[in-house]
């Protein structure tokens with residue numbers, strides 16, 4: 408059997424793999440990228456993808472500090488490369504002051520404004536609205552991925568890896584299509600399927616941490632901005648009422664609506680429940696959203712790290728596993744890519 412050798416092999420075609428390849432290219436262009444989106448769909452293509460700190464503060468937890476550091480790396484990337492498919496805007500978070508969720512929001516935000524009405528809301532709520540504005544980056548995944556794939560400029564192999572062996576000078580991978588790939592260094596960016604590679608970990612604690620990761624389902628509604636409404640859409644925006652969030656993506660002229668996570672471990676989506684949340688949301692808005700049936704429903708599977716902490720480690724010499732990025736994947740990816748590339752650059 409013919410073996411294909413490369414210096415680096417990156418498994419995965421999601422945000423983690425793409426941002427890592429973007430960064431690794433500074434060290435070598437001898438990179439092979441393998442993934443199978445037909446066998447294991449990348450969540451990164453079916454996501455609402457918003458980067459926003461939402462009250463995260465320095466010094467309150469290790470996870471919070473990691474989010475802040477990675478957010479800075481993302482902003483540095485954005486400012487340096489001005490990528491297509493990402494726009495900078497402000498997220499407006501609303502909730503009903505002294506309503507059921509008021510206490511929950513106070514744990515996140517120390518300060519808020521009081522509004523009798525939001526520019527987005529037409530409903531007379533029982534109480535005033537509490538409102539917070541935070542910097543946010545709205546990402547249109549397909550457009551951004553076209554941009555980054557073009558910059559990465561490496562051919563992708565559509566194949567599913569079924570076995571990895573450590574050899575004297577690297578790693579030997581076997582695929583579903585009975586192909587063999589060898590490399591000096593291996594990067595596994597396979598999200599919730601990363602736990603299948605846990606046998607590669609030298610340390611028991613790393614193996615255990617990967618095995619404790621969970622697959623968490625999420626869904627959202629999508630529609631192109633092709634309907635009649637009189638709201639002038641000059642820029643991307645993002646606004647939420649409690650846990651229902653609407654984002655308009657100027658870059659691709661479309662909308663996404665995401666909901667609080669329900670049925671986290673269930674593959675099927677409860678469409679009836681989404682329909683009624685959509686109806687409630689629609690009644691509160693000044694923006695015309697049209698009918699529920701005019702929206703497309705999408706879902707994706709995320710990987711939630713043990714105690715929500717993402718996993719990024721060299722688990723054995725020359726083999727890195729990065730997974731468990733959960734709700735902050737578009738932030739963490741940039742921090743981890745930088746960290747890994749710096750560790751190899753000597």
Ligand SMILES: Cc1cc2nc3c(=O)[nH]c(=O)nc-3n(C[C@H](O)[C@H](O)[C@H](O)COP(=O)(O)OP(=O)(O)OC[C@H]3O[C@@H](n4cnc5c(N)ncnc54)[C@H](O)[C@@H]3O)c2cc1C
Nearest residue numbers: 420421422423442443450451454457568598625707736737
């Ligand atoms: C509804 C929803 C809303 C979300 N909102 C946000 C948000 O606002 N902000 C945010 O940052 N994140 C958000 N997320 C989470 C985010 O989308 C995911 O965490 C992220 O896409 C995961 O990226 P990844 O690169 O780790 O994995 P994925 O994108 O899932 O990619 C995994 C890749 O690994 C490949 N693969 C797996 N096993 C193998 C194998 N054995 N051989 C070959 N290839 C393999 C797959 O084919 C795939 O290409 C949301 C997710 C959902 C579902």
